[in-house]
Structure formats: structure tokens, C-alpha cells
Amino acid sequence: MEFFDKVGKSALGSRLRLMTAVVTDDAAKIYELYGVDFVPKWFPVFYTLAEEREITITEIANEIGHSQPSVSKIIQEMIAAGLIEESAKTEDKRKNNVVLTEKGILISKKIKQQLEDIDVAIEGIIAESKHNLWAALEEWEFLLEQKSLIKRVSEQKKKRESKDVKIVDYKPEYQEAFRALNVEWISTYFEMEEADYKALDNPEEYILKKGGKILVALYENEPVGVCALIKMNNSEYDFEMAKMAVSPKAQGKSIGWLLGKAIAEKAKELGAKKIYLESNTILKPAINLYYKLGFEKVFGLETPYKRCNIQMELVL
Amino acid sequence: MEFFDKVGKSALGSRLRLMTAVVTDDAAKIYELYGVDFVPKWFPVFYTLAEEREITITEIANEIGHSQPSVSKIIQEMIAAGLIEESAKTEDKRKNNVVLTEKGILISKKIKQQLEDIDVAIEGIIAESKHNLWAALEEWEFLLEQKSLIKRVSEQKKKRESKDVKIVDYKPEYQEAFRALNVEWISTYFEMEEADYKALDNPEEYILKKGGKILVALYENEPVGVCALIKMNNSEYDFEMAKMAVSPKAQGKSIGWLLGKAIAEKAKELGAKKIYLESNTILKPAINLYYKLGFEKVFGLETPYKRCNIQMELVL
């Protein structure tokens, strides 16, 4: 299939589907070849029954990796075909235990040789090929169990996008974004306070002129995240990290992390030994981020903000 | 999936189906993650259109390995979603050429980054694993194209069963089978003749006592094939191979081949240089077998049989 060479690995699903169709189509013909009156889709259920003697529908479904309704339907078909029967002698009346009939046992014997032939044929293909499909499927089952494809793709997305994020110094043109991004989250969770308006309306005067810093995260040249380093007086800390905000539209790009790291770096450059922050525990993702950045809880400082119920510090 | 360890390679179809489901389920989530309003099953069609600019439904189906009705339905859905449109400017009015709309082109650009991320994620899994699933699928596509699974299984069946066939010397207890197997095919295609009755009713006298041989093929201890080596007098040949018959129930076990080989071997043992046979060209499988055994056409000998329209010899 030339198509797959062009399209790349993202068509893996399609490629698998086609191979599945090729293999299962031939499976039907194989039963015919051996003169067995049997439908391929019955096989996993039938095999389990032949092994286990007596088992419930839900147990079968779990064993073979089908949904319960799928097994339910297959069981009904096989009962109609006379291969299995309900065994009734269970106490739990919800359960529908099934066993092979005489005819079923006969077919299971008849089928044995066929399965061996198929096994040999497939082993033959594996021997002819450089890459072992059977072993590869086993490995993939394990690896995707460990970490699903969607998880892996989303990690790759994050990694790539965070490369496209630039952290730059504040410029007057970013004042609007600095204000809007902060107002957005503050007014969602709390109420805007006096101290907020001062800093957000006039960052030059209230933050920069006092010796603080503001960093802006740009994605595709748009400001999508901001964070300030505010000079503290009469305190064991030189700076407070505050007014961190990331646009919800730009989530999943590790922008908070990148801003936090950059702010800590900047504080170090400015000679700080420790930085301080205030937050609220209802902001769970934020608190998580602070822990990841290395902040730890502290107690007892005074704060002008009502919304503060947790205080943290980062030793640089 | 423990099930697959127990059940063996014959469950390859089931295993493939499960892996396909795992991968395609995540594919849907991936489109969601990237905020693209897109159904995974559209992808192969969409990709082809994005590459080829303008192409008919049947061409797409062939390219991506789907059936034409499948593509037909997908096209309809994508038209409804506004991603593609009919391009009308074809002369052949049967054809329904389709192209991407503006919106489609936009999405194709949007999707590009996503495909790259998936590619990287899958490459990551491949790098983590010892057995390359992608490469294995490619190899299997090639190998099954060369020789299908059903062909391989049927060859294995034949091989195994021919091992269970024993070629033994004639004993009086096989007279009935010798007669019945021959009467079956002769009376199906021709009419029994005088010479047939003589040899079949009294093989001891008409074949063995005159220095001929009869071999019997046993499968599960039942006589399922017979073949005679008849002494010829006043001829360049020492023996004629005749009365070869195989039960239709025992077909596909190479019994004709095994009998023919054994008869030739026996003739050699008896000092013959060439053996001769008579047949009729309407018996195509038989003629094919004779060629495979090394017989070649000859002309001009006299024969007592009306049904003979081809004569052959094998140089030993």
C-alpha cells in the first residue's frame, strides 16, 4: 500500500484496520476449508469455554477483551447453533453460566488440528519476515497500557508548543494584556481588590519603578501569560512573585512553568536569596505548579489581600 | 492480554482487532485535543484530497484501500461538514470529482502540526520497542500479497495430511475399494467397458499374476486411493500405469502424487525403463498430475479403451 509510505505513521490506525480485515476475511475461508460449521468471531468465546469448562458471560468478556454485550450476542448465536448450553446449576440467578454441548466438544476436537495448521502457517510468515508482527503487537499492548497514545501525543504537543513560547521583558504595549489576563482569573474566582487595581492599572509606577520586574510569555507573538516580581520592603524576602496569569486559550503549553522558572532566574540575577508568594488553595493547578517550581509553605506574614489563604517561599 | 499467550497465533485476527480499536479510539480523542472538528475515519480520504487536488471517488478508494461505497459515504459526510465540494467541471458525467473547500484547506493546514506530533509519538513507541509494528505491518502486507494466509494454511494442511497417508501393497481385502474407487470416477465421466470389469473384478488374475503391481493409499487406515502397474506385452514399454483413483473425500492430500511417485519407484525396482499411460483430456486434474510426475505425450499406440484420447510416457 503505497498510501502508507506517503502519509506517515499517523495512519497507523488505518493500516491496522486493513491488515485486520485481510486476516479475518481469510479466517472465514479457513473454517470452510476444514469443513467446520463455525463463524470466526465465535472463536475467542469458544476457546475460553473449551478451556474453562464453566464461566459467566462477563468473565469471558474480560478474558478475551470484548465488551459484555458482544459476548452476550455471540453466546446467543452459539446456543442457537447448538454448540453451547446454559448450565443452570448456579445459585446466583443473575448469572448465566454456559458450557459446551456434546456437539461443541466434538467441534473443539475437530478444530484443534486446524488451529495447529494456522499456527504453523503464521509462524512461517514470521520466520520469513524481519519484523515480528506478533511480538510487536504484544509489546504495543504493554507500552500503550503503560502510557496511552493520546497521553503520548499530548505530551509531544506540549513539548513542541513550549518551544514556541518566548519569555520577554515587559514593555508598555503589554500593559493591556497584563491587566486583562489578571482581571480574567481574579474576577472568576474572587473579587478585584484595591491593591489589584493599583498594580494592574499602573505597573510602571507600582512595580517597575520600585525595582520589580514583569515578564511576558509570547505565543505566536501574542502575549498569553504574565508574571511579576515585586520588590518587598521591611521583609526577610527581597521579592514577591505575583500577578501570574496565563490565558486559558494557551493552556497545555507549560507557560506557567516557563514564566515561574524565568522569574526565579531573574530574582537570582537581582541578588535575591528567597522569593515569596501568596495564593489561595482553591487554585489547585496553580498551587501544584508552585510546588513543582520548588516553593514550600510558610506561615505568618501579613498580607493586604483577602483572598490569600496560603503563603509560600522559594529558596533560590 | 494473557488470553493471547494461551491461545496461540491463530488468534492473530482478534489481537489485531483489539489493537486497532485501541489506536482508533485514541485517534478520536486526539482530534478533540487539537480542537479540530474532524472524524478519524475521514482522514485517509481527506489526506488524499489534500495531496491530489482533484480526484474521483473510485480513485480515492483504490488509493487508500477502502471499498468504493465506503468512500462514497465519507465524501457525503465531508460535503455536509463543508470540508469538500463537487468540482463539476469534468466532462464525464458519471464522475463526481471533489476538491477541498476553503474551510477544508484551512483544516488541512491546522492538522499538519497534529500529524507531526502523532508521528513523533509513534516513533517514540517504536524506539521504545524491540519489534517494529509499523515495519512488521508493511512486511505482512507484502508477504500476504505474495501468498495469502488461506493459501499458506491450506498448503500446511496438505503437507501434514500427506504425512498421514501410507502407501501399501495390495491385499485381497482391498479388492472392494479398488473396484469401487475406480467405478466411481469411470462411470461419472465415461461408461464402464469390458476391459474395466475384467481388471477390477479380478485384479489378482488380470494384474498381479501377470507380473503387475497394485498400490493402495491408506488415510486413517482406510483405503482412499489406488493405482495399478500393468505388465505390457509386445511393446516398447514394460508397464502401463492404470486404474489410478482417489476418493473425492480424500482430496487435497496429494494422494495422487504420492501414488504416482510410488508406482514409478516400483516400476524402476522391477527393472522398467519407461512406463506408459492412457487417459482423456477432459480429466484435467489428472492430466496435470501426470505432467507434474514427469509424463510426456506420445502418439500411436493401440488401445482397447474408447475413452482414451491421450497417451503419455514417463522415462524412469
Added chain:
DNA sequence: ATTAATTATATAACTAGTTATGCAAATGTA
């Protein structure tokens, strides 16, 4: 120039699975 065969597509009916849901039996809990 007809007629027959082929081609391109659409539609219907089927297949082998899925998820969602409802019901009855069994189990847990106050």
C-alpha cells in the same frame, strides 16, 4: 447506428463490534 459491455457512483442490507440503558438479583449499610 445499435447493441452489449464496462465504468462510476449511490443505495440498501448486512456484519462485527461498540456504548447506553434498563431490569432483576445480590450485596452492603444504617
Added chain:
DNA sequence: TACATTTGCATAACTAGTTATATAATTAAT
């Protein structure tokens, strides 16, 4: 002991494909 929750199964409705078939347009053949 009564009520809520959980479990096991069946059924309905859906999905992503298939094969079979009908129809119209085109091409080939007499």
C-alpha cells in the same frame, strides 16, 4: 430489616466498515 448500591445480563441504538445491486453514462463491438 429496609433501603441504597452494585453486579450480571439483555436489549436497543449506533458505528465503520463490508458486499450486492441498481442506474446512468461511456466505450467497444457488430
